[in-house]
Amino acid sequence: MFALIDCNNFFVSCERSLDATLQEKPVVVLSNNDGCVISRSNEAKALGIPMGAPAYQFKALFHHHHVTVLSAKFELYNYKSQGVIDISKSYAPEHEVYSIDELFLDFHGFKYVKLQTYATEIRNRVQREMDIPVSIGIAPTKTLCKVANRIVKKFPNQFPDGVYILDSKEKIEKALKWLSIEDVWGIGRRYANKMKDAGVYKAYDLLQKPEIWVRKIMGIHGARMLNELKGIPQLDLEKASDKKSITVSRSFMEMITEKDALRERIETFALYCAEKLRKQNSCCKSLSIYIGTNRFRKDLPAYNGFLSINLDNPTNSSIVLARAASQLFEQVFVEGFSYKKAGVFVSNFVPENARITSLFEDDVQNKHLPIMRAMDKLNRKYGKDKIRLGSMTGENTYGRKIMSEAYEHFLKNNTLPEANFRFFS
DNA sequence: TCTGGGGTCCTAGGACCC
DNA sequence: TCTGGGGTCCTAGGACCC
Numbered sequence: 396m397f398a399l400i401d402c403n404n405f406f407v408s409c410e411r412s413l414d415a416t417l418q419e420k421p422v423v424v425l426s427n428n429d430g431c432v433i434s435r436s437n438e439a440k441a442l443g444i445p446m447g448a449p450a451y452q453f454k455a456l457f458h459h460h461h462v463t464v465l466s467a468k469f470e471l472y473n474y475k476s477q478g479v480i481d482i483s484k485s486y487a488p489e490h491e492v493y494s495i496d497e498l499f500l501d502f503h504g505f506k507y508v509k510l511q512t513y514a515t516e517i518r519n520r521v522q523r524e525m526d527i528p529v530s531i532g533i534a535p536t537k538t539l540c541k542v543a544n545r546i547v548k549k550f551p552n553q554f555p556d557g558v559y560i561l562d563s564k565e566k567i568e569k570a571l572k573w574l575s576i577e578d579v580w581g582i583g584r585r586y587a588n589k590m591k592d593a594g595v596y597k598a599y600d601l602l603q604k605p606e607i608w609v610r611k612i613m614g615i616h617g618a619r620m621l622n623e624l625k626g627i628p629q630l631d632l633e634k635a636s637d638k639k640s641i642t643v644s645r646s647f648m649e650m651i652t653e654k655d656a657l658r659e660r661i662e663t664f665a666l667y668c669a670e671k672l673r674k675q676n677s678c679c680k681s682l683s684i685y686i687g688t689n690r691f692r693k694d695l696p697a698y699n700g701f702l703s704i705n706l707d708n709p710t711n712s713s714i715v716l717a718r719a720a721s722q723l724f725e726q727v728f729v730e731g732f733s734y735k736k737a738g739v740f741v742s743n744f745v746p747e748n749a750r751i752t753s754l755f756e757d758d759v760q761n762k763h764l765p766i767m768r769a770m771d772k773l774n775r776k777y778g779k780d781k782i783r784l785g786s787m788t789g790e791n792t793y794g795r796k797i798m799s800e801a802y803e804h805f806l807k808n809n810t811l812p813e814a815n816f817r818f819f820s
Numbered sequence: 821t822c823t824g825g826g827g828t829c830c831t832a833g834g835a836c837c838c
Numbered sequence: 839t840c841t842g843g844g845g846t847c848c849t850a851g852g853a854c855c856c
Binding site: 493494495496497580581582583584585586613614616 | 852853854855856
């Protein structure tokens with residue numbers, strides 16, 4: 396059996412751990428620039444606020460129902476996430492961190508353990524020590540864990556422990572007859588539409604279709620999904636691995652028209668990419684940049700520029716990557732547009748110690764690396780961007796944060812103030 | 821006025837090899 | 839008229855996830 400530990404309304408729950416008065420009230424957390432709703436409390440969901448909703452469209456509703464609206468605080472969410480992971484993973488020999496708010500545990504061979512009790516204990520400890528409510532779904536396959544988890548969240552009154560186990564053919568069949576096809580893990584909007592066209596409305600309906608048909612529509616994913624839903628495991632826990640690509644991109648609060656201002660953003664994003672590369676000891680062989688106008692403003696002239704380059708030598712030097720990004724920018728920038736978004740993307744990684752270098756091009760990687768490492772070290776010690784390249788202004792032209800005393804305390808000490816912990820019996 | 825950011829895997833087709 | 843057989847690698851695009 397596998398277990399899926401999934402934090403309930405994760406970002407909102409993190410906020411509640413900072414501010415206990417938010418309990419049982421409608422709360423939403425907004426994305427960068429306070430643009431979209433990215434987390435909702437159950438009370439907010441009940442008001443009909445959809446995931447991803449543009450905040451400005453719901454302003455009146457927020458006001459009318461006294462919804463607490465918060466800017467995202469990712470440092471906090473990462474800290475909380477790590478806490479949940481550390482506690483949960485101590486209960487199983489193997490685990491897989493699936494996302495910031497979910498992890499799978501391997502309960503394989505837990506013959507003499509009463510899973511219900513065991514999982515309840517995990518949930519209670521996470522609640523007690525991290526102040527984060529979680530739901531736990533247990534089943535013979537990862538896909539069915541997702542189903543079990545959804546059932547827990549959908550019927551909280553029937554599962555007061557926050558745990559549901561799909562451990563018999565009957566339970567599984569009943570669950571799949573209940574589950575809409577679009578809610579199956581791996582079925583997105585496109586596939587859901589195709590499924591409905593073919594008369595498949597519930598997960599159970601899919602099992603009635605011949606495998607060859609599913610395979611034709613969904614490829615290999617479909618074949619795996621079919622078995623996973625039947626309870627035959629196709630997906631194993633995956634070990635944490637290095638990233639294969641890294642993106643740093645932002646929308647801006649205000650549109651940028653000035654060339655040098657936009658170039659500065661691009662170079663800064665390249666530096667962040669380089670930093671992330673060094674963190675996992677990788678070098679990249681290619682780099683791309685993107686700049687674009689506001690895609691929602693049909694009244695303004697639109698332009699999207701995207702350009703990639705294969706580097707002469709694999710690198711994670713901030714200097715080299717910023718320079719390359721700047722050169723691409725020079726080619727892709729067009730005067731006269733109002734830019735709303737930009738990004739830098741690196742890919743084609745090789746390990747830092749297994750680089751193959753060009754015969755003809757100068758390789759500065761080894762010259763730069765000690766400087767870069769020193770920079771990283773200082774920034775870790777004294778704070779982000781304390782040491783930066785001369786091309787960076789260090790100003791953010793995006794984002795704003797609603798600071799609270801509790802959050803400032805957290806940022807400074809990386810622990811939460813005592814008063815914000817609440818204890819549940 | 822105001823609409824996020826970051827990933828993964830698979831597949832088909834083209835270019836190339838012998 | 840008729841033009842082999844078998845591979846690999848790379849890329850772009852499409853699907854999905856949170």
